[in-house]
Each structure stands twice: as structure tokens, then as C-alpha cells.
Amino acid sequence: MSRGIRLTALSCVVAFIAGATASAGTSHTVVQKDKAFAEKKMEIAAGDAVVFKNDDSVKHNILVKNTDFNSGMQEPGQEASYTFAEAGKFKVRCGIHPKMKMTVLVK
Amino acid sequence: MFQKLGFLQLVTALGIACLPQAATAAEQLAAISGTDISHAELQELKAQYRRPGEIPFPEENPFSEPKAELGKMLFFDPRLSGSNLISCASCHNPSFAWEDSQPTGAGQGMKRLGRHTPTILNLAWGELFFWDGRADSLEEQALGPIQAGVEMAQPLDELIEELQGIPGYHDAFEAAFPGEGISSDGIAMAIATYERTVVSALAPFDHWIDGDETAMSESAKRGFVIYNTKANCVACHSGWNMTDDSFHDIGLESEDIGRAGVIKGIPEYQHTFKTPGLRNIVERAPYMHDGSMSTLRQVVDHYADGFLQRPSLSDDIKPFNLTDDEKNDLVAFLEALSSDDEPVTIPVLPN
Numbered sequence: 001m002s003r004g005i006r007l008t009a010l011s012c013v014v015a016f017i018a019g020a021t022a023s024a025g026t027s028h029t030v031v032q033k034d035k036a037f038a039e040k041k042m043e044i045a046a047g048d049a050v051v052f053k054n055d056d057s058v059k060h061n062i063l064v065k066n067t068d069f070n071s072g073m074q075e076p077g078q079e080a081s082y083t084f085a086e087a088g089k090f091k092v093r094c095g096i097h098p099k100m101k102m103t104v105l106v107k
Numbered sequence: 108m109f110q111k112l113g114f115l116q117l118v119t120a121l122g123i124a125c126l127p128q129a130a131t132a133a134e135q136l137a138a139i140s141g142t143d144i145s146h147a148e149l150q151e152l153k154a155q156y157r158r159p160g161e162i163p164f165p166e167e168n169p170f171s172e173p174k175a176e177l178g179k180m181l182f183f184d185p186r187l188s189g190s191n192l193i194s195c196a197s198c199h200n201p202s203f204a205w206e207d208s209q210p211t212g213a214g215q216g217m218k219r220l221g222r223h224t225p226t227i228l229n230l231a232w233g234e235l236f237f238w239d240g241r242a243d244s245l246e247e248q249a250l251g252p253i254q255a256g257v258e259m260a261q262p263l264d265e266l267i268e269e270l271q272g273i274p275g276y277h278d279a280f281e282a283a284f285p286g287e288g289i290s291s292d293g294i295a296m297a298i299a300t301y302e303r304t305v306v307s308a309l310a311p312f313d314h315w316i317d318g319d320e321t322a323m324s325e326s327a328k329r330g331f332v333i334y335n336t337k338a339n340c341v342a343c344h345s346g347w348n349m350t351d352d353s354f355h356d357i358g359l360e361s362e363d364i365g366r367a368g369v370i371k372g373i374p375e376y377q378h379t380f381k382t383p384g385l386r387n388i389v390e391r392a393p394y395m396h397d398g399s400m401s402t403l404r405q406v407v408d409h410y411a412d413g414f415l416q417r418p419s420l421s422d423d424i425k426p427f428n429l430t431d432d433e434k435n436d437l438v439a440f441l442e443a444l445s446s447d448d449e450p451v452t453i454p455v456l457p458n
Contacts, residue, residue, distance in 0.1 A: 059375070061370065061373060063370070065243060070370065070372075072372075072373065073373055073375055091243070093234075093243075095240075095354075095366075095370050095373075095376075096353055096354060096375075097351070097352075097353050098234035098235045098240065098352050098353065099234055099351070099352055099353075101234075
């Protein structure tokens with residue numbers, strides 16, 4: 001099971017946390033807009049983090065299937081980050097808008 | 108992976124030759140419904156409701172004829188329940204557009220369940236399943252009611268043992284899943300494959316979308332405009348299957364917290380339930396997740412001004428004013444979503 005880091009603050013806080021875990025991997029950003037992720041598929045390395053950035057006009061709730069990650073209610077402008085510690089194929093979805101989904105392939 | 112659907116071919120209708128007549132129709136609709144909708148806007152609206160041409164099947168569970176046939180047998184087989192009396196079709200009855208015509212379903216021992224039986228129509232396009240979205244796939248959903256103590260009350264290990272004792276199922280599973288035997292994964296994949304083939308056929312509304320101005324009554328056409336403008340039903344009931352697949356609190360008096368029971372700690376999920384599609388909605392009464400409304404008119408009245416105001420109420424639920432005639436138009440449009448489906452044949456079950 002992967003271990004996640006939940007953030008509801010702005011990018012400066014994300015940057016701080018990302019820096020604290022920099023040795024574990026790279027940080028990748030995925031933008032949310034018009035009830036969709038900007039990327040449908042993403043390939044990253046184990047230990048990398050993905051920052052989900054809500055550039056939308058509505059709230060979202062990011063969930064990563066088969067993990068305990070739940071972003072909480074993500075207001076427009078907020079970011080949430082999750083570190084994928086282990087290899088695997090992970091489905092990411094908005095709990096409010098299920099058509100908003102993507103896959104993260106962790107190698 | 109996709110399965111071709113002959114009767115669902117997309118038609119690029121509304122050619123240039125039709126435009127003058129369609130423009131007149133748009134103007135008439137605008138005048139009658141009191142909305143300011145242009146011909147171009149009407150065409151744009153109609154384009155949002157075009158049917159897909161193919162059934163989507165997931166890469167993990169592609170379509171095959173033997174799998175769909177096995178799934179159909181399992182769907183109609185009461186031996187999938189602990190009592191051997193309840194099949195999936197007991198609640199998802201094709202005669203009632205794959206619902207059961209009851210306010211809420213009945214399960215083990217005919218005990219009433221807490222929510223209305225949802226249809227299985229057009230679930231190939233679904234995202235999350237059950238009213239609260241707790242299942243991420245049709246495969247996952249299919250095994251839920253079988254095992255639930257209040258529904259079919261059948262432990263999977265006992266079911267597999269039971270099916271292994273029926274020679275006809277050996278052959279059917281072998282055809283669908285060569286060399287894999289009878290397994291819970293196979294049961295789920297077969298039922299899900301069959302369910303994905305259950306698609307509502309063309310309704311009068313679809314023929315109208317495709318350019319046949321005679322397919323729908325003038326009242327229903329006005330209702331379509333009202334649906335998309337004054338009443339703003341489209342805020343949630345969008346697309347050809349009339350659902351955004353999202354979760355909303357629509358202000359029904361209920362202690363059922365819906366999706367908040369699945370995703371904990373987020374107040375916005377209180378009383379939210381999945382938006383149902385509206386295809387063949389006439390045959391699917393009573394309505395709402397609790398089956399509390401028996402007519403479409405009651406549903407319209409609820410959304411007009413009958414809902415509860417509370418913090419979790421969906422931002423998309425706003426009161427609207429419609430005349431009695433306009434409400435009748437809206438209902439006439441909803442009635443035009445019913446298709447004249449081919450009768451469903453019941454499979455002969457293996458012994």
C-alpha cells in the first residue's frame with residue numbers, strides 16, 4: 001500500500017513538503033480544469049509525488065483507488081499531493097465527478 | 108474495446124436542406140416556451156444528445172458472445188441467491204425497464220430494502236455503481252447484491268460449489284473462460300458483460316435528434332427546451348443518457364446519508380446520490396432513490412420548489428417557475444425518452 005501526503009494549502013506549502021521528500025522522488029503536477037484532468041495517463045517512478053492542482057471553478061475530491069488517499073474537499077485554487085511509494089497501476093478519480101479520471105502508472 | 112451496434116449508428120442528420128424548416132421550428136419553440144433560443148443554439152443543444160455508436164467494453168473484460176450468454180444465464184438464475192429463489196432479474200425486471208416497479212426493492216425473505224432498485228439500462232457508460240457509487244466497476248457491482256445478507260445472501264464460495272455441480276455451467280464457463288474453471292471473477296465478468304449489452308433502443312427523442320420533426324409532439328419539443336433552459340434539468344441530467352454520473356443532494360426528506368456513508372468526513376456528501384439516467388423513465392416508476400414519487404409530474408413539482416433547503420443541497424438545485432402547461436410539456440418530453448425495445452427472451456438455464 002502506498003503512503004500519501006495530503007495537502008490542502010497553496011503551492012508554497014506543497015513546495016516545502018515536496019522539498020522535504022525530494023530525496024524520495026520527483027514531483028509531477030496535474031491540472032484539473034473543466035471537470036477533467038489535463039492528463040489521462042501518467043507514468044512516474046516509485047517514490048514520485050503527483051500534485052493535483054484545482055484550476056477549475058468547482059470543488060473536487062481526489063481519490064486514489066486501492067490506497068487510503070482522499071484529498072478532502074478541494075476548493076478551486078487548492079492543490080493536493082500524493083506520493084506513490086510503490087509500483088503499480090493506480091486509478092485516480094474525483095469522488096464528486098466520477099467522469100473525471102486518470103491512470104497513474106508507477107514503475 | 109467497442110462492440111458495434113447496428114441500430115445505434117450515428118446519423119449526421121439535419122443537413123443543409125433541412126435548415127429553413129428547422130429554423131422555423133426553433134423560432135416556434137422559442138416563442139412558445141418563452142425562452143430566447145436561436146436556431147443555432149437549438150442545433151447545438153441537440154448535438155449534445157446524440158447517441159454513441161458503440162458499446163464501450165473495458166480492456167480488462169472485453170466482449171465475447173459466450174461470455175455475454177453465460178452472463179445472461181447467471182443474471183436470470185435464482186440459484187445465484189442463498190434461497191435459490193431470487194435472481195438479479197427478480198429486481199432488475201426487463202418488463203419494468205430493468206427495475207421492479209416498487210418504491211424500494213425486496214431481498215432475502217422478501218424484506219424491504221432501503222433504496223429504489225436502479226435500472227441496468229445503459230450501464231456500459233456508467234462510471235460508479237450503486238446509488239452511493241461504492242463500486243468502481245460493473246464487475247465489482249455484480250458481486251455485491253449476490254453476497255449481501257439482505258439481498259441475495261449467497262456466499263461466493265458456496266455459489267461456486269453449487270455451480271460446479273451443474274454440468275451445463277461447466278460448458279458455459281469453459282466457452283467463456285477457457286481453462287479457467289468456475290470462479291467469482293468469471294461470474295462477475297460474465298454478468299457485467301451481459302449487463303453492458305442492455306442498451307435502450309431508439310426513442311422518439313432520438314429520431315427527432317436525427318432530424319425527424321414528426322417523431323416527437325410539439326409539446327415534447329417545447330419540453331426539451333424547458334429541460335435545457337428554465338428548468339435546467341440538464342445541469343445534472345446531461346448527455347444522451349441524461350446523467351452526469353455525479354452525486355447530488357436533491358433535497359429529499361430522508362435519514363439516508365447516501366455517498367457520505369462511502370466517503371467519510373466530507374459534509375458536502377451528505378444525502379448525495381448518483382444522478383440516474385432518464386432513458387425509458389416512464390416505465391421506471393416510482394421515482395427517486397427512495398421511490399417516494401409515483402409520477403413524473405410529482406418529480407417536476409419537487410424540483411420546481413418542493414425540495415428541502417439544507418447545507419448539503421446541490422448548487423445545481425434552484426427553484427424555477429413553470430406554468431401548468433410548461434410542466435406538462437416537460438413531462439411530455441420525458442415520455443419521449445422511452446424506446447420500443449425488443450422483448451427480452453428468458454434463457455433456458457442449465458441443469
